[in-house]
Amino acid sequence: MGLFNYNIEKYSPKQLVIIPLVILAISLVLIALNMVATGMPVTPGIDFSGGTAVTVITTDTREQITSYFAGYPLTEVSDMNNGKFLKFGLMDDAKYKSLTSLINQKYPDSRIDQIGETFGKALQSQAALALVFSFIGMSIVIFLSFRTFVPAGAVVLSAFADMVMTAATMNIIGIPLSLGTLAALLMLIGYSVDSDILLTNRVLKRQGKLNEKLAGAFHTGIIMTSTTLAAATAMFLVSWFGAVQIIYEISAVLLIGLLFDVINTWLTNVGILKWYVQKGGGK
């Protein structure tokens, strides 16, 4: 691999962790702001807030679509390639029935998803619990595996930073929290620790010079992340091309998360580990 060199020796642990810590702080502030505005750390999509989402494959313009559905609470029209995504606010059953007939008549080849407010709310609390439990479960596994506080804490902190930075980025670029993106976030909890575990294992359990072990771990770790990135990119491109919104969102979240994972593994986690080993731990 000669794309870029990972010259870890040059930097002190402090220098390594400073950039990710700043990003983490900014992300936390962004998430807090979002909490105040919407009550959720990530802006909830229709799955959680209720409403109606419609996917149509059409060449009609936004203006045409807006005029068709003038009598309904159409809140957003977005497009991806030749797919158009319509979002409607909450409406009563009768209105919804007339909307579905209208859609069937105008766009027979469509996809409709309507989520009631109460169901969305019920999902919301389950989703929050799933995230919390998932994160706690992952932390327990990590602590049980390494049994030393600093290295295990570094892995958990990196995973936490991945989640927070990804969530903040979702808010900035406008990817809502849906069932699909929730799944992607949970996947990130599980998968982002892969390279951290490899790193910690190599540094603590192998013989040799620290810098060599770090470079070796990077050599393997970056390929691991690249393969997952490659799979996610493939999904991202195909789903963009085919206007498959749910896969588009899942793969986008995975991509963002994996990029932050590179930063958090090779700066945050390495920084803390380096400090720990230089201080005399892990011997």
Place this chain on the structure above:
Amino acid sequence: MNSKELKTLVTDWRVATLLILLVLSVIAIYPHIDQGGALASNLQYGLDLQQGSWIQLEFRAEVVGFTTDQPVQAFVSNLSKKLDTEVVVVESTNPNHLEIRKYYSQAELEPVFTSEKGTLTSYQQGVTKSTADTVKRVLENKINTLGTKDAKVNTLTGLNNVARFIRVELAGVDMNQAQEIVGKQGKFEIRIQTTGNQTEHVLSGDAITSVQVPTQEPAGSDNWGVGFTLSESGAEAFRAAAIKYGATADPAKHNLIMLLDNETVYSAPLSNDLAGKIQNENIRQLFASTGSGKYGTQQATNLEIHLRAGALPVDVNIAGSGGVSAPLGEHYKVMAILAGIFALITVGCVIFYRYREPSIVLPMVLINASEVIILLGFISLIRFQMDLPTIAGLIAVLGTGIDQLVIITDEILHEGKVPSPNLYLKRLARALSIIVIAAATVVIAMAPLALMDLSTLKGFALITILGVLVGVIVTRPAYGRIIMQILSK
């Protein structure tokens, strides 16, 4: 590799397990050309990959905890009158709970409980699992009679056994149709046998004001049946018909027949006791007995559903619904396959760029692909319906599965030298220990999702967990064995 080496490799238990599972998976998937000449398989698709609709209903009822110093029976019947609905004591584990089959908020219920000298201790919207199961049966029944080919009804039960939502999935049906099917009630009718096979109309379903759950009459007799109540005018019509056609005088010759959508669902004569009573007055409270034992219970359960004529024991709201058209489902399917293949190729390219050695890259990619095939085989076997999130999960398994093969390869190739068998095993063990920890975190991270009733994501989480397990238990050890053979040359 000569044939002897190949033989030792194939007979290694790790490699053999992988190969056997692969064969079994292909059999389970059963790819074949169907009569129409199209490629078909045993894979089941969820609603977003084929035409279909789903409707999610919310129960307008609640399960509440209570305490009272009054006799429970009296307390419940008073509540039932005040609230103008059925109030059922929840059986089994928590006898201090009631199911109220009409929607009231907690604030509305509290004063009612207080006035009946009781206290409301907990409140949860929904119904008990057993009521939810009745609703499920009613809906399934209704759907079956309409001949819809592929339908699923799932109750979403929370951790405390209270179900708040129920989800109906109908393949091959569009949204408007689906709404009609779920909303439609059957035509119920009671007829009386006049002479021979002749029958006359007595009353129709709207005369039945309430239907009870199956009970034993008298209690504890193992004589099962379903009680139901007629309206005043219904009881009047019932009595008039019974007298007119002579059922009160000679019950045995004049069966009462219940029909749902013109099909007989129950037929029995008046009991002598009832025949005598009806001669004198209108009887509103009737009991249709169905026999004893398991058969009697089963018949009673069915009769309850028929008496309700497709009406649910509790009111429901539509809490969500959706549908995908046939062409769009087909489009998604093509895109999903495309994404899978494209992902496999890109991952392969990244690996090739790294190792530049076909004898390493090829086994990696093949192992990776075999993992997906085994998963698909399992999906076919359990008839799991694949949907878009599941496919995304499968593709992610592709990406992360190969990660772990990279860990194994790099651990073994450490310092660029091919190790001696002894050292090799040590390194493989170390690589596997990293992999096991990584796998454990994924399983734990997905577990809450697999256990919770978010319904649409449950399958996705299960498949991801399964993918990780297949990897750790089957494909990684086999890869370790194969790569040793290749490297030792």
